[in-house]
Structure formats: C-alpha cells, structure tokens
Amino acid sequence: MRNSKSSRIGLLTGGGDCPGLNAVIWSVVRGAAGAGIEVVGIVDGFEGLVGGQRDLNTRSLRPIDVRHIFAQGGTMLSTTNRGNPFRYRTQTADGVREEDRGDEVVRNIGLLGLDGLIAIGGDGSLAIAHELAQRGANVIGVPKTIDNDLGSTDATFGFYTAVEVAMQALDRLKTTGESHDRVMLLEVMGRYAGWIALHAGLVGGAHAVLIPEIPYKVDSVLNKIRQRWREEGRNFTLIVVAEGAHAQGGQTTHVEPATTGRVARVGGAALGLEAALKSAFSNGWDRPEPPEVRTTVLGHIQRGGTPCAYDRLISLRFGAEAVRLAQAGHWGRMVCLRGTEIADVPLGEGIRKPHNVPVDGQLVAHARCVGVCLGD
Numbered sequence: 001m002r003n004s005k006s007s008r009i010g011l012l013t014g015g016g017d018c019p020g021l022n023a024v025i026w027s028v029v030r031g032a033a034g035a036g037i038e039v040v041g042i043v044d045g046f047e048g049l050v051g052g053q054r055d056l057n058t059r060s061l062r063p064i065d066v067r068h069i070f071a072q073g074g075t076m077l078s079t080t081n082r083g084n085p086f087r088y089r090t091q092t093a094d095g096v097r098e099e100d101r102g103d104e105v106v107r108n109i110g111l112l113g114l115d116g117l118i119a120i121g122g123d124g125s126l127a128i129a130h131e132l133a134q135r136g137a138n139v140i141g142v143p144k145t146i147d148n149d150l151g152s153t154d155a156t157f158g159f160y161t162a163v164e165v166a167m168q169a170l171d172r173l174k175t176t177g178e179s180h181d182r183v184m185l186l187e188v189m190g191r192y193a194g195w196i197a198l199h200a201g202l203v204g205g206a207h208a209v210l211i212p213e214i215p216y217k218v219d220s221v222l223n224k225i226r227q228r229w230r231e232e233g234r235n236f237t238l239i240v241v242a243e244g245a246h247a248q249g250g251q252t253t254h255v256e257p258a259t260t261g262r263v264a265r266v267g268g269a270a271l272g273l274e275a276a277l278k279s280a281f282s283n284g285w286d287r288p289e290p291p292e293v294r295t296t297v298l299g300h301i302q303r304g305g306t307p308c309a310y311d312r313l314i315s316l317r318f319g320a321e322a323v324r325l326a327q328a329g330h331w332g333r334m335v336c337l338r339g340t341e342i343a344d345v346p347l348g349e350g351i352r353k354p355h356n357v358p359v360d361g362q363l364v365a366h367a368r369c370v371g372v373c374l375g376d
C-alpha cells in the first residue's frame, strides 16, 4: 500500500488546537479537489477511527464545505488530546480498561476506502501517526503546535499567532504596569520550550525573559528590578515567564500530573516566581516600600482565534504540499519548513527531535545584546 497514489484520502486534526488548523484543512480540500482526490474528514482526531463501522465519525469535505473556514481559529473537524488508539481507555463496570486498538484503526482506514490519511498534529498525534504507519497505514503528517517545539521543521503554524497575542498582552501590561510602578509577570505557554516567551519578550519590550532552557536565579531577577530602579528610578519591570521555566536546581512545575493517556499539564511558573520575589522583598529590600508584583497567566487566549498572516501562509503551503505528497504516493512523510521552502522528512524523524531554544544561539545572544535579563 505504501507507494500507492490517491483517489480518496482521510484528513484529521489531533491534539490541542492551534490557529491555522482550518487553513490547512481548507488547503488540503482545495488542493485535493484540483487533483481529483476525494477528502473524508475524520471527526475528533484518531478517536473518529476507533470502533465498528457504525461508530466511525466522518464527514465529507468538498470545497463548498470549507469555503468560509480559512481564517477561522479552532478546527472544523474537532480534536482531542485523549483517545490514543494504542492505549485506548474505555469505562467499564469494573473501572477503566486500556487496550491497544491500533490495528482496528488501520483496518478502519481500509474500510472507509481511504488510500491514506493526512494527520495534522503535534508530537503526540504525529507519534500515533508514525505508529499507524509502522502497522501498514499510509500516513502523511502535518506538524502543528503553538509551542514550536517539534524537530525537523524550522517552525510550526500557530506559533507566530501565539507570539502576536503574547506581544499584545505585553503591550497592555506595560501601560498599566508603568502607571502603577509594578513588577508585572506574564506567564506564556510553550511546555518545555521557551520559544513563545523569548520571541514575545523581545518584541514586547520585556526586561527579563525566563525560559526552560536557561534555569534562572531569583537573585538575577532581583538585580534586574534593582537596576531598573537605579537607572530609571522605577520599579516597573516587565517579565515574561515561560510556563516551563524553573529556578536553578528546580524543575518545571505542573498544574496536573500525567495520567494514563494524558500528558502532564505544565504551569504555575510565574506564580512560583511571584512568591519567590515577595519572599525576597520581605527579607529585606533596599528601599522602604518593596515593589508590588502582579501575575497574569495568558493561557488559552494564545491558542484561540484567527491565525496571523505568516501562520496562514505556512498552513496553506503545508496543506498543499501534503496533497502533493499524497498524490504522488509518498506516504510516511511529514511536511516541514526549511527556510522559506516547504520540504518533507520521514515521519519518524519529525517526532524524534524536540526543538528547544539553543542557549548558545543567535536569538539568545541578541536578547543579551539588547540588555534583556535571561535570569542566569
């Protein structure tokens, strides 16, 4: 089946949503229609492919079905970050049963008459796609995530929109923080990668940016706050904290532990720093009144809403390239961005390498060059 060309393909979105998913769907459907390929949308990610024939959750996708979705946030196919078919959980009278239903999904792809599947997802969904490919399914992966933490692609769509949203939040925190002369902390998403924090911090005028790749010292942050006072006579200090950031000798904090079939939820880094700063202030500060510290956790606002121009462009081009690969029968690949070109890599390679901020790289050097404190 591996090199067969396509006349009918499945399309699904898996894992957390991100801006640009609908643009990829639009692009795949338009591209496929042009190539004479029929597209079947799988609803709720891989969950839509589990079960008997009557349980399968699909909808037909023609150009008319996608005509207004290109710029919309979310995904018209719905998604879930539960429902891994290889560790599929069902509630029974005796509790939760976990089973490997991967082969059933491969069979269902055949039952639906699909020549192959285009799976749009992050590391978890692409790992599932890869495993399905290992079991004989024809799959093409399209990488997505606001975190930009996937290896083998220079960027994922959704990331630039999240940066834009975080930058706008910083612009707003700046005016209120300046007015009240406060230390303002903004926690942004990104899991174990500091891409959103560093990009947003640089373009949003943060004085300090704390990322998981560079464990911070509370003293460095305190020094930055002191330096602001000495040089500008103000407490106002704008600090971006990646949700995965942690102090030296500490670890990333989680708001929810990992459970079977669900990764741990990262978060709480900014509140942790707020507590550490307050405790340092209460142990003696060199001015009579310590600064007030306020924390904002930006959360899912970074994931919702319409994609920015660049994310739309990457999404459109990823979708078009995925169709071109399917049309040529090049299965088992993941589309990716290489500079300004869309390329493809083996699906397994795409998920093997995590993508973190290089601590000796140019971005970090430029941040230091313009005086941004990175907490070390």
Ligand code: F6P
Pocket (backbone or CB within 6 Å): 016, 081, 122, 145, 146, 147, 189, 190, 191, 243, 265, 266, 303
């Ligand atoms: O991976 C994308 C992401 O938004 C992370 O930045 C964040 O930690 C996580 O998903 C939140 O996931 P959920 O919406 O499942 O809580």
